[in-house]
Amino acid sequence: MIIEGGHPLFGEVHISGAKNAALPVLAAALLTAGNSRITNLPKLRDVTTLFELLRLLGSRIEQDSRGSVFIETSKVCPCRVPYELVKTMRASALVLGPLVARFGRAEVALPGGCAIGARPIDLHLKGLQKLGVDIELDEGYVKAECQKMHGGHIVLDLPTVTGTENLMMAAALIDEDTIIENAAREPEVVNLADALKKMGSSVEGAGTGSIFIHGTRSPRPFDHRIIPDRIEAGTYMAATAIAGGKVKIKGCPQEFFTPVTEKLQDAGVTVRCLSDDIIEVEREQGMDIMPVDINTAPYPGFPTDMQAQFMALLSIARGVSLITENVFENRFMHVLELQRMGADIKLDGHTAIIKGVESLGGAPVMATDLRASACLILAGLAAKGKTTISRIYHLDRGYEGIEEKFGRLGAIIRREKEK
Numbered sequence: 151m152i153i154e155g156g157h158p159l160f161g162e163v164h165i166s167g168a169k170n171a172a173l174p175v176l177a178a179a180l181l182t183a184g185n186s187r188i189t190n191l192p193k194l195r196d197v198t199t200l201f202e203l204l205r206l207l208g209s210r211i212e213q214d215s216r217g218s219v220f221i222e223t224s225k226v227c228p229c230r231v232p233y234e235l236v237k238t239m240r241a242s243a244l245v246l247g248p249l250v251a252r253f254g255r256a257e258v259a260l261p262g263g264c265a266i267g268a269r270p271i272d273l274h275l276k277g278l279q280k281l282g283v284d285i286e287l288d289e290g291y292v293k294a295e296c297q298k299m300h301g302g303h304i305v306l307d308l309p310t311v312t313g314t315e316n317l318m319m320a321a322a323l324i325d326e327d328t329i330i331e332n333a334a335r336e337p338e339v340v341n342l343a344d345a346l347k348k349m350g351s352s353v354e355g356a357g358t359g360s361i362f363i364h365g366t367r368s369p370r371p372f373d374h375r376i377i378p379d380r381i382e383a384g385t386y387m388a389a390t391a392i393a394g395g396k397v398k399i400k401g402c403p404q405e406f407f408t409p410v411t412e413k414l415q416d417a418g419v420t421v422r423c424l425s426d427d428i429i430e431v432e433r434e435q436g437m438d439i440m441p442v443d444i445n446t447a448p449y450p451g452f453p454t455d456m457q458a459q460f461m462a463l464l465s466i467a468r469g470v471s472l473i474t475e476n477v478f479e480n481r482f483m484h485v486l487e488l489q490r491m492g493a494d495i496k497l498d499g500h501t502a503i504i505k506g507v508e509s510l511g512g513a514p515v516m517a518t519d520l521r522a523s524a525c526l527i528l529a530g531l532a533a534k535g536k537t538t539i540s541r542i543y544h545l546d547r548g549y550e551g552i553e554e555k556f557g558r559l560g561a562i563i564r565r566e567k568e569k
């Protein structure tokens with residue numbers, strides 16, 4: 151991706167469906183035997199990777215051009231999910247709960263390490279054991295089996311997002327009560343709960359730390375709309391702040407990203423809520439960004455998925471900002487790349503100390519993960535001169551049409567094939 155920096159952004163951008171909501175809802179279709187319809191799916195690499203996996207398990211998938219997908223799951227069988235799929239997308243582990251719930255067995259490769267840390271799935275597995283599933287780890291695969299699952303009381307050590315979702319899906323076919331405590335409270339968890347309710351399960355408390363589920367033995371296929379992507383919305387908000395200009399961000403409820411709005415306002419950026427799902431961000435050329443401190447935390451705290459984008463923004467603030475990453479152990483890979491662009495950032499354990507510089511300079515840089523790629527695009531938009539970002543395939547996992555969307559806002563950005 152090649153970006154000529156220094157062009158402010160003007161216009162409006164429409165937010166796509168959320169990747170992190172789409173993946174669990176697609177996996178939930180496996181719980182039923184029939185034809186489910188899922189709408190507002192984003193066109194993303196992670197979604198097509200999950201299609202590949204669902205087809206491998208025997209689903210038939212048909213798409214229309216408007217982002218709706220029909221998934222027919224009557225011929226699904228619980229065959230082995232290979233490492234090749236799990237390593238390209240860790241969220242593949244989301245099929246574990248649905249498969250074991252429907253068929254009494256599942257075999258899924260264990261995800262390994264990834265760029266942002268170890269990211270184990272031990273809490274998913276412990277939770278499944280509480281519901282009566284036998285778990286065996288064998289040559290890099292999780293083998294899950296059970297005669298009959300039963301309800302249970304699960305207290306998660308950490309409010310893991312995909313872990314909560316996996317366990318909700320497993321409990322959704324158990325005709326007994328299950329309680330998940332210290333559950334993740336993300337809007338994507340609530341979106342999944344809504345799909346499970348349409349399927350016939352009773353789910354209460356999604357969006358709080360305690361989720362109560364009474365499953366159904368006769369699940370119905372469902373018709374479900376994916377919620378908008380709050381991280382995509384936050385990324386365009388931060389982009390407008392760093393590049394300057396005035397942009398309306400449309401289609402994402404504001405309550406999904408309150409901490410992002412508040413931190414932008416603390417940084418001196420104007421944010422106007424024009425309606426429930428239209429927000430306008432403005433920074434006049436030459437107006438200073440003020441330093442702010444950020445602590446990432448599970449929802450409703452400041453999202454770890456917005457940390458890298460804010461690091462780019464704060465690298466040109468007037469003063470020193472601290473960003474502490476509390477969710478992942480190694481999510482500072484973008485720091486070295488920002489330093490190549492002239493940022494003054496030091497790391498002290500889980501905290502980055504960011505001393506704002508006058509301006510960033512374009513440079514060749516390398517994307518290391520999805521949100522780090524977004525951070526480098528933001529830095530490129532504000533930098534003097536040309537920034538060339540390689541390994542851009544990470545972006546296609548999570549941002550629909552990113553260069554088209556930025557291009558329409560006036561950014562000078564284009565994609566070239568890597569040599």
Ligand code: UD1
Pocket residue numbers: 169170173240241267268269270271272273274275308309310311312313338448454455477478479
């Ligand atoms: C999800 C999101 C990801 C986001 C993250 C945190 C999806 C598809 N991905 O990832 O974009 O960055 O939430 O908001 O929704 N942990 C364990 N054991 C487990 C599970 C997690 O120790 O069994 C740890 C992880 O290593 C991490 C923390 O818990 O330190 C949170 O991870 P988790 O919420 O599970 O992230 P994901 O669900 O993988």
